[in-house]
Amino acid sequence: MTDTTEVSAAPAAPIASSRRFTASIREALWGYVFIGPWLIGLAIFAAGPIIASLIISLTDFNLLRPEAVQFIGFDNYIKMASDPNVLNSLLVTVKFAIIAIPLTMVASLGLAVLVNSPKLFGRSIFRTLFYMPIQIPLVASTLVWIGFLNTETGWLNGILAVFGITGPDWINSTVWIYPALSLIGLWGIGNLMLINIAGLQSVPSELYEAARIDGAGPWKMFRRITIPLMSPILLYNLVISLIVTFQYFTQAYTMTNGRGDPDNATLFINLNLFREAFQFNRMGYGAAIAWLLFVIVLVLTLLLFAFARKRVYYAGGES
């Protein structure tokens, strides 16, 4: 795998390396110039609340009794370790992530390959159709899905019944709720699909031609050319999917009116955070859960980036 940080040990290399290093720094600096305005906005409008939430997490701040706030150190964090709801909500989130993220990644890539195929008639129409669900508000689409998944009059079980299959209780089963939510999530993969299409179109066609001449079949080309060259895109999608999954809230809230039914199987960590902070008024504890969530997502993201150093191919060099 090529890596721009890889340098030759030959004596003549230092000058070329120095130039490349300077160019790399320059490129990185320009990158920061471009994201500078956004970073300034982040610092001004987000840093304050972020710092405040960290401080609040060290207090027993109650929304209805702001005047009685007490500094309690790390008590909230210690309490989390033995709080069954926190542990359960973490487990729920991880269980869902294990199902939803691979499904989302594979489905969005598969769809992208399909609608990018030159043999497909009406590609633009299909791309539009697969992207369209993104335009529908999450609450509205979730309500539609509740009807679709209903055991009595829902279409999905109706279709299964045609094939003699008795559909499960998608929404009220602690087992089937995760496939159900993953299915709902598939409706919103239009963004990932578009990004994947862009990635597919950036793969140089001469590589495929050369491979074809060498006798490679479609699957081999996909595995040896498409996937490696798209790996930065796939990494990006994976990181975003991971973050979004750990923030999962709206669909779970809508389906259960924020209760985490059935039997706390949809008490995602973000929903638990919301309940503690805004429904049960324990803002200090809620802030601590928010920081736990942040740390988990940060660690997982860093792990992914560490993994990416060895597995992701950057044609223009790792930036």
Add this chain to the structure above:
Amino acid sequence: MLQTRSGPRALIALIGVVALVVAACGGTTASTAPSAAAPSAAAPSTAAATPLPSPSVVIVTPEPVAAGPGPNGGVVVRWFIGLGAGTQPQHLGPEAEWVKSYNDSQKDVYIIMEIVDNSIAAAQLKTEIAGGNPPDIIGPVGIEGLNLFRDQLQDLAPLVESTGYTQPGVDPKLAEFFKIGEGGAQIGLPFAVYPSYLFYNKDLFDEADLPYPPSKIGEMYEGKPWDMEAVRQLGMKLTVDKNGNDATSADFDPENIVQWGFDVQYHDGSARAETAMFGAGSPVADDGKTAQVPDYIANGEKWFNAGIWTDHFIPTANQVASTLLNGGGEFASGNLAMNEGHTWFTCCITPTAPAKPFDFGFAAPPAYNGVTTAPLHVDTFSMLKTTKVADAAFKALTAMVASPELLTIYGAMPADPAKQDAWFDSIDKNFPGVKLDWDVVQEALGYPDIPNNQSYVPNYGEAKAAFQAFQNKVRTTPGLDMDAELAALKTTLQGIFDKPAN
């Protein structure tokens, strides 16, 4: 050979990753990221957090008023609407008109409105309180809303006394009903009352050739007491499968039910409210901290469990959510024969297209073990302790409580009996050709559940969530060991009561 990253570059990269995560965690650009939008549940009355989807989140922020007196020279009083009724599209214009009219009519008080969608109103109000920017008046609000903000609410009794305020015609017991604040503080004044009783679909009774249920408490039904057992038997006769067999038939197919006999539609989704016809009681003992499951809940939930899974005359959660029952609008679907509901339910009876229209009536609440209980909902206005303009706020609050216009806007049944006939007439106009027996309603007022099914318990919100989870489990899980479940509920409640107050 791989070159090791230099310290600054690694640091910059790390900062970049953290910024990415922070930004992603804070943003909503991704397709499946959480959004601020929540399912909207706007109750037709403050009396219940009814799961009626509203088309959009309503937020009307107060008009900017410079510090000091309002444009009419009066003290500025902020009125927070959203904990119950008042946020439906049809309310907004008339509310604004009422406020304008009131502000124009006098020079002591200048009311400004803040309207927040019901689904987010409680969180919004908490945030305003925490931010040191609370309103002066909240309402209309029911018992539950009062409980959520119990220790934030002003005791109105001293203001009532100092101003000599009275509500002629209103039963003084109703004023006592609002002495549910901390230390018995009176945190509301009687405004609207919503007794409960049975709504029944006359067409379905006619189709089954069954006599209508009694309209007077204590009357018999087919020679037997009108009680929950009678409701069970009647409900089974009115539950029909797709082949036309009722639930008493040996050929009845419980997998293909198309019509149900009974349900309690549109309450707060908790076992406490669902079973309130079975009596009254508190989930907390007199010491204020020991959990208990009152008999009415235990008996009621066992009755519901059998009705859902054994006798099949009460729909399961999936059946309630199905199109056969209008996605939760059960009675309006025309496929539910009897529904226990409160007066405010008259808002939601009219069948919506393409549901078939039907004739309906009111029936007496059934008894349980010889005792009739008609769960009561109320609406009121309340003041926050933090108000700096208590006198002006109280003046505005009494104007709201006395306003016939606001009663009309909210479709609220007046607490003052003298105003009730006019209200009944206004409801009758919504149902041409339907003869409603309002005597049922007035009689039911005499059988309230005391303590109320929304009475205060420690950590109210969390306890309610436990009751909701319990009810959901009963509605979704066949074969439950109800005694074990009730024992587990008690343990859960005790755990909640033992936590520091929220």
